[in-house]
Amino acid sequence: MNHADLMALAKIPLFADLPIAKLDELEEKSFVQQQPSEAVLFEQGDSARFLCVILSGRVALVGSSKAPAEDLQEEHTKDEAGCAGHDREAIIEIFGPNEVVTIAAIVLNLPYLMSARVLEAARIALIPADIIRDLLQDDASFARATTVMLAKHWRLLSRQLKDQKLRSGTQRLGTYLLTLTEGRMSGPADIALPLDRRTMASWLGMSVENLSRSLAQLKPIGVTANGRAAHINDIAQVRAFCLEDGLR
Amino acid sequence: MNHADLMALAKIPLFADLPIAKLDELEEKSFVQQQPSEAVLFEQGDSARFLCVILSGRVALVGSSKAPAEDLQEEHTKDEAGCAGHDREAIIEIFGPNEVVTIAAIVLNLPYLMSARVLEAARIALIPADIIRDLLQDDASFARATTVMLAKHWRLLSRQLKDQKLRSGTQRLGTYLLTLTEGRMSGPADIALPLDRRTMASWLGMSVENLSRSLAQLKPIGVTANGRAAHINDIAQVRAFCLEDGLR
């Protein structure tokens, strides 16, 4: 890993308090990959050999429901050119710059529970799992930072789980749009959607078609979307719809 | 907290490596509550003042969809005698003996994201949040144990989220029954259901009525249930139905 990348790493809270010696070890033993969109970083069941730190781009953790490809009929031969077929899949979490993937698998030394796919071309630092496990053992401040990070993720996931269990797809969509407005409580907003429809649908736990329909359903409360541009007339109105209880 | 309870605490991985001095501090500053079924330990939005360690019984983290009470109309006055009305609610996680609730809120020093309700009369040790935060700061081994615990919970939640996003209610029910068979892969099983229908339904993310119907749907593959007793004719058959993707 080159020095510029190391400096970027060192700015992430997880690594901020590391002593020089440890940083040197990171610089020596880690490396950086450039991955194009759609690349698969690892698959469900792989053993956790690296901590992935996203330097730029976006990566999703993806769980899929279909059986693995090997026991499908060979008749179709439709799998040319990576046309991955149409298994349903669910995006569990999305990671952006300065975030860390796979920490749980590395801490527990267990195989990955989910696959990781690149959503936007990404530069990713790969740090050998052993180094991370040593850090956890030797460096109290690193262990503390990891705890804080995992606690945040626990809250993210439990919030998502709650949404999934008791809100409608349309409400989840609205809530998602609200997260893209960076916390304003009222007034209009122009939103640049960072994901395409397929990805958004996986993230929200619905089909692409239903996502389109949900988008249409939000029109009456002042939400319009066109491709990757969306507009909200009055954030307060959307909040009232999404954060309230199961109407309609 | 009395000495016997402290000894029970000390057997939990989280506290196993604590030095005597810290244990003494725990004994002095913590206390134990006996809570009946249905008791509410804390509510969504409360600030996190104690770590709750379950000594016996069971506790659920519950998210509800209704807006918080303060902005409801006062007309109904239906809230007499704790008749909680019929808001839908979702159980996010269920904790049993030797498990710890609220660790994330305490680590982050943020208000609870969810309420906690007792499912089975429980003895609960309450440890002041300050002590836990001090331990995280001073005791590397405690920080490490916390990390391991949170990592496990991350995996539990992400698995649940995946189930919720891409499996049917009936499949989730089957999967739940399988977890109660303690990992056998085939053969028959008699199961004692630890939860009533309402709680099971919240846990599985469906209505009580649908739970009954899902149970009926499992009959053709050899699952029968009567009250809190269930029986599976052949575990392998249920696995085939629920785990189309082979994980778990």
Place this chain on the structure above:
DNA sequence: ATTCCAACTTGACGTATGTCAAGATGACCT
């Protein structure tokens, strides 16, 4: 045992969502 009540089940029906199929839109290529 009889009564009563809460928990559970079942039925009927409407809404939400997935699926298949057919358009519409828009970007990119020649």
Place this chain on the structure above:
DNA sequence: AGGTCATCTTGACATACGTCAAGTTGGAAT
């Protein structure tokens, strides 16, 4: 420009699921 292709949208239909209402069961109190 025109064509080609992927993405997005819309429609039609089937299924999953929630809700209301009625019935059933089982256990506790009398």
